[in-house]
């Protein structure tokens with residue numbers, strides 16, 4: 001049950017934009033495709049919807065293959081039984097809210113269209129505005145109509161392509177919660193495309209991070225935040241500091257020669273070049289008089305800037321050749337020395353990005 005994508009390839013002429021990716025979305029699961037602009041998220045989603053013709057690989061929905069170029073199989077979009085919500089609300093301006101939502105029910109040949117419309121509008125909280133036209137609605141309300149239309153025919157799969165991009169920040173937060181609630185209520189698998197890490201972290205059961213048409217890592221939001229496989233994922237999800245480190249004998253050192261203890265679980269000698277990831281919230285930032293805590297890394301840096309954010313000040317601190325972001329409630333003057341303390345387990349070695357790029361180039 002759910003979606004099974006196997007070795008999906010999409011090329012436009014000589015240009016391949018999806019390179020044989022495979023993933024699943026289990027029944028009732030909320031999975032997000034996350035990655036920078038142009039990495040192939042939308043193309044993947046559109047292949048599943050049947051709005052693009054894949055070049056290779058297969059796609060199955062609830063065990064039924066809907067696309068497999070090797071056997072010339074291609075089920076058209078309207079026969080795939082899925083609901084889709086786009087960035088542009090794509091509601092029809094000449095139809096009322098109720099008529100918009102009725103459309104998929106009519107196409108499906110449902111007998112009690114009115115009941116289906118009421119059900120869907122109730123779920124998105126738009127029952128009272130059924131007779132309005134889209135021009136009489138706010139952006140957020142129009143997106144709710146689009147959502148109601150996507151779920152009205154009780155599809156076996158929900159697809160979302162950056163559905164919150166056109167909403168302002170507050171409405172985005174609210175609609176995010178609504179989408180999560182509705183998907184869990186309906187218990188249908190959902191695939192959600194975004195380049196916004198907050199959306200991905202807050203809504204997903206699982207996140208698939210993509211880079212240039214390939215999957216770099218997939219896992220729960222917590223896995224990806226706490227155990228990113230490389231610099232690209234660490235940088236894309238959450239705030240990240242990177243320390244340039246080198247192995248000297250059995251220890252790791254910063255470029256200025258200071259020794260540094262790293263998470264032993266990440267200290268693998270696999271021949272790949274490494275960089276140390278240190279999240280800002282793992283750093284304790286003090287004035288130089290702070291006491292030494294046994295077993296902690298303790299680096300001396302220099303404050304180069306600070307930004308007051310209310311709950312804390314976000315400082316930029318120079319440590320050797322690296323600039324790190326760290327938070328503190330104390331007021332530290334620019335130019336003043338500071339001590340950065342952190343647990344070795346919070347300092348993880350990850351593959352450096354240059355390595356990923358090299359691998360991608362090698363893989364063609």
Ligand SMILES: Nc1ncnc2c1ncn2[C@@H]1O[C@H](COP(=O)(O)OP(=O)(O)OP(=O)(O)O)[C@@H](O)[C@H]1O
Nearest residue numbers: 012015017035036037038039040041042043044195
């Ligand atoms: N019709 C097309 N012809 C040629 N190239 C295309 C076509 N559609 C998309 N591409 C290319 O495919 C790649 C992936 O595009 P896609 O829209 O899937 O990326 P995305 O990750 O969804 O980006 P965004 O977040 O900007 O929408 C891009 O390099 C894009 O230029």
